[in-house]
Amino acid sequence: MNRASTPSHAAGEALRRRVLADPSIGILSLLAIASIVMSIVEPTFATEGNVTNIVNTMMTVSFLAIGMTVVLIAGGLDLSVGAVMGLCAGVAANLLTQGLSMPVAFAGALAVGAGIGLANGLLITKLGIPDFIATLAMMGIAGGVLLYWTAGVPILGYMNQTYYYIGGLTRIAGPITFPMILVVVIAVAVGLLLGRTRFGMMFYAVGSSPTGALHAGVRVDRVKIAAYVVSGLMAAVAGIHIAGRTTTVPPLIGNGYEITAIAAAVIGGASLTGGKGHVFGALVGALTLTMTRNIINLTGVESSWQAVVTGLVLILAVAANQAWTVLRARSRTKALAKGSAATSPPLASRTSRVHHPSPTPDDGVGSDAPAAERRPETIA
Amino acid sequence: MNQNGGMSRRAVLRTSSLVGAGIGAMALTGCTAGGGSAAAGGGGGSAGSLSYDDAIKKVVAGREIKVGFTPPVLSENFTQIEHAAWHKMYEYEQRFGCRWVWERQAPVGDFNAVQGTLGIVQSWVSRKFDAIAVCTGANFATVQALYQDASDKGVKIYQFNQPAELYPPEELRTVTNVGYDNRWQSGYLAGTYIAEKLGGSGNILQIWGPSGSDWTRGRKIGFDKALAENPGIKVVGEADGGYVRDKGFAAAQDLLTKNKDVDAIYGENEEMALGASQAIDQAGLKHWDGEDGILTIGADGLVSGYDQISAGKLTATVDIGGVDQGQNLIEAIFATAVLGETVTQIINNPTQVVDKTNVDWHRAYTKWALDVPKKYGD
Numbered sequence: 001m002n003r004a005s006t007p008s009h010a011a012g013e014a015l016r017r018r019v020l021a022d023p024s025i026g027i028l029s030l031l032a033i034a035s036i037v038m039s040i041v042e043p044t045f046a047t048e049g050n051v052t053n054i055v056n057t058m059m060t061v062s063f064l065a066i067g068m069t070v071v072l073i074a075g076g077l078d079l080s081v082g083a084v085m086g087l088c089a090g091v092a093a094n095l096l097t098q099g100l101s102m103p104v105a106f107a108g109a110l111a112v113g114a115g116i117g118l119a120n121g122l123l124i125t126k127l128g129i130p131d132f133i134a135t136l137a138m139m140g141i142a143g144g145v146l147l148y149w150t151a152g153v154p155i156l157g158y159m160n161q162t163y164y165y166i167g168g169l170t171r172i173a174g175p176i177t178f179p180m181i182l183v184v185v186i187a188v189a190v191g192l193l194l195g196r197t198r199f200g201m202m203f204y205a206v207g208s209s210p211t212g213a214l215h216a217g218v219r220v221d222r223v224k225i226a227a228y229v230v231s232g233l234m235a236a237v238a239g240i241h242i243a244g245r246t247t248t249v250p251p252l253i254g255n256g257y258e259i260t261a262i263a264a265a266v267i268g269g270a271s272l273t274g275g276k277g278h279v280f281g282a283l284v285g286a287l288t289l290t291m292t293r294n295i296i297n298l299t300g301v302e303s304s305w306q307a308v309v310t311g312l313v314l315i316l317a318v319a320a321n322q323a324w325t326v327l328r329a330r331s332r333t334k335a336l337a338k339g340s341a342a343t344s345p346p347l348a349s350r351t352s353r354v355h356h357p358s359p360t361p362d363d364g365v366g367s368d369a370p371a372a373e374r375r376p377e378t379i380a
Numbered sequence: 381m382n383q384n385g386g387m388s389r390r391a392v393l394r395t396s397s398l399v400g401a402g403i404g405a406m407a408l409t410g411c412t413a414g415g416g417s418a419a420a421g422g423g424g425g426s427a428g429s430l431s432y433d434d435a436i437k438k439v440v441a442g443r444e445i446k447v448g449f450t451p452p453v454l455s456e457n458f459t460q461i462e463h464a465a466w467h468k469m470y471e472y473e474q475r476f477g478c479r480w481v482w483e484r485q486a487p488v489g490d491f492n493a494v495q496g497t498l499g500i501v502q503s504w505v506s507r508k509f510d511a512i513a514v515c516t517g518a519n520f521a522t523v524q525a526l527y528q529d530a531s532d533k534g535v536k537i538y539q540f541n542q543p544a545e546l547y548p549p550e551e552l553r554t555v556t557n558v559g560y561d562n563r564w565q566s567g568y569l570a571g572t573y574i575a576e577k578l579g580g581s582g583n584i585l586q587i588w589g590p591s592g593s594d595w596t597r598g599r600k601i602g603f604d605k606a607l608a609e610n611p612g613i614k615v616v617g618e619a620d621g622g623y624v625r626d627k628g629f630a631a632a633q634d635l636l637t638k639n640k641d642v643d644a645i646y647g648e649n650e651e652m653a654l655g656a657s658q659a660i661d662q663a664g665l666k667h668w669d670g671e672d673g674i675l676t677i678g679a680d681g682l683v684s685g686y687d688q689i690s691a692g693k694l695t696a697t698v699d700i701g702g703v704d705q706g707q708n709l710i711e712a713i714f715a716t717a718v719l720g721e722t723v724t725q726i727i728n729n730p731t732q733v734v735d736k737t738n739v740d741w742h743r744a745y746t747k748w749a750l751d752v753p754k755k756y757g758d
Contacts, residue, residue, distance in 0.1 A: 042638070044637055044638040047637065049637045049663075050634070050637045050638075053630070053633045053634060053637055057630045057633070060626070147454045147486075151454075151459055152453075152454035152455050152456060152458060152459040153456045153459050154456055154684055156684055156687075169658070169661070169662060242626060245626060245629070246625045246626050246629065246655070246658075247658065248625065248654075248684065250455065250456070250624070250625065250651065251454060251455070252453055252454075252455065252624070253624070253626070255624075293630065293634075294630075294634050296619075297617075297619040297630075297631055297634035297635060297638075298634055298635075298637075298638050300617065300618065302591075303588055303590075303591040303618075303619070303620040304591040304592070306591070306620050307591070
């Protein structure tokens with residue numbers, strides 16, 4: 001019996017190809033090695049308590065990184081997420097202190113986040129302001145509004161029993177907290193949107209080649225605006241969460257988070273040039289940054305060196321992803337060459353795929369195929 | 381009324397300290413008696429002689445005093461300092477007829493957004509402000525050059541809440557530095573408080589501000605001195621908490637996971653100490669109750685921190701004298717920029733460890749400062 005022809009083998013092969021196609025494998029391998037080494041060097045590292053700490057701590061960045069990944073895929077960049085997160089945290093906290101119910105307070109925060117995302121999108125697409133400038137300006141506006149509004153004094157007195165769950169301070173069962181569940185639900189939903197829907201694929205198309213996407217009939221402006229709305233919403237979710245986690249909203253609560261979110265998304269495989277990235281990668285990126293800080297704290301690395309170590313990890317993580325992508329491409333080229341030797345006609349070159357797009361699922365957005373013909377690299 | 385009464389006592393104490401600091405105007409203000417209506421209304425209960433007030437009024441001649449105030453960030457601490465300054469401005473406005481023009485600008489970003497501070501100061505210098513009050517995380521040499529340039533152009537620069545004690549006094553190019561000694565009036569106090577409460581032995585964690593910060597450097601010098609005097613106190617872990625609560629929280633969680641036997645946590649500022657307090661709750665550990673549990677101490681003297689002390693979530697904090705800093709800053713500006721007097725280069729304010737035993741009057745004093753009779757700069 002030909003083993004290769006069995007359905008289970010075919011499914012296994014598909015899974016193998018899918019896993020190997022994931023650019024996050026490089027950084028995940030690195031994290032696995034680091035975890036093994038750390039478990040030996042510092043036994044505390046592998047304890048349930050520490051793992052729970054890491055996962056809980058990475059939640060805020062995870063929410064932001066998911067939104068940032070969507071924007072990066074669509075070829076944008078959102079520098080306002082940290083400030084928007086802070087503002088939305090302030091809105092949720094303030095509305096609660098006014099005596100409004102939690103759903104109303106959270107809806108208010110989400111509306112502010114989505115509204116700012118929409119404004120970002122409109123500024124970029126309708127006024128033609130570069131993404132960097134528009135979101136930089138929005139970062140200043142959102143941060144400034146919170147500062148002016150609070151006069152520098154943190155918002156307090158809004159916590160209740162339910163909010164402790166939302167902030168992850170009270171656990172639901174065992175080590176499981178509400179933010180953990182929420183991040184999984186959102187990651188799956190956004191992953192499905194990006195990888196399994198026609199609309200989701202448009203994000204990749206727009207990010208890879210806006211002109212190509214336009215020619216393919218994609219409404220580029222709408223897609224880009226949608227990406228910023230998603231990012232604004234995720235910043236609002238992060239804001240609602242962090243207000244619960246810190247039990248106070250100081251006006252500078254979001255400072256620096258935009259860079260962390262970008263770093264997490266890029267570590268996870270998103271490209272600053274657009275058209276690449278996936279939700280799972282964003283989570284891996286958030287985990288990498290959080291784990292790095294945890295290792296630094298556990299090993300007692302002198303604080304002067306912490307920024308250096310974090311910078312080196314960022315370079316190493318992106319390099320690991322790149323190396324994995326290159327290795328995968330070489331292996332695929334070899335496989336194609338082998339296959340083409342057995343069949344005819346041979347592929348003349350990689351660029352020929354532009355005119356003869358391959359139907360294989362491996363033709364991800366990093367390929368040379370036209371944007372509209374590429375398949376996204378997503379988890380779902 | 382009680383608050384006013386408390387303020388009167390406090391004002392007398394503050395005046396005494398400033399006589400030593402050389403602020404003649406302040407000494408006179410505090411010593412006068414049977415003042416006019418303006419003095420009675422705005423002097424926080426201090427009585428001013430009509431003749432003295434009239435004499436000063438004549439000097440002031442209703443002039444406008446343009447002041448720029450730039451903290452490194454907008455925060456609860458700097459809001460308290462600013463509001464305390466407004467109290468004193470209002471008092472002098474009522475008594476001496478001066479008109480204050482107040483501008484507050486902070487660089488966008490965090491303590492490291494120093495370039496913004498430099499731009500703000502340069503802008504005010506070019507606009508010929510009478511006085512510029514600065515607190516910044518910028519490099520010492522860079523800002524001194526800027527201050528020298530301002531001074532050459534006739535603009536007076538004052539620093540507040542700045543760890544000026546870390547640098548040679550002869551290199552300071554400011555009129556004065558209104559603050560406190562981070563080494564001995566903050567870090568050392570916290571270290572000795574921990575040692576005293578723990579009976580001279582125990583394991584502690586430290587959550588520091590960003591590496592390279594002058595505040596961190598100063599407080600560490602003082603804390604290390606306290607450790608040297610109490611060899612039974614062992615630092616079993618330390619981390620960078622970035623001066624913010626969520627990073628302080630995460631850092632304390634990490635350190636508490638590794639170190640099971642911890643008696644105290646020092647957060648270099650209050651936000652990080654409060655983050656550490658949350659980590660204690662998360663780990664299911666007990667807060668210090670005077671006998672056992674984990675002691676947490678920070679530094680700042682914020683109303684939010686005082687509330688947590690009352691609630692038993694924060695053991696103590698070092699009140700860095702923010703209210704006095706704000707008031708004395710205005711007194712120094714008035715004495716030098718208006719009356720032409722001189723003041724000492726360093727004006728250190730009273731600081732104190734605040735715990736449950738004395739939190740009430742510290743909170744009342746700070747709340748009094750926040751409840752301003754008039755806002756400036758709007």
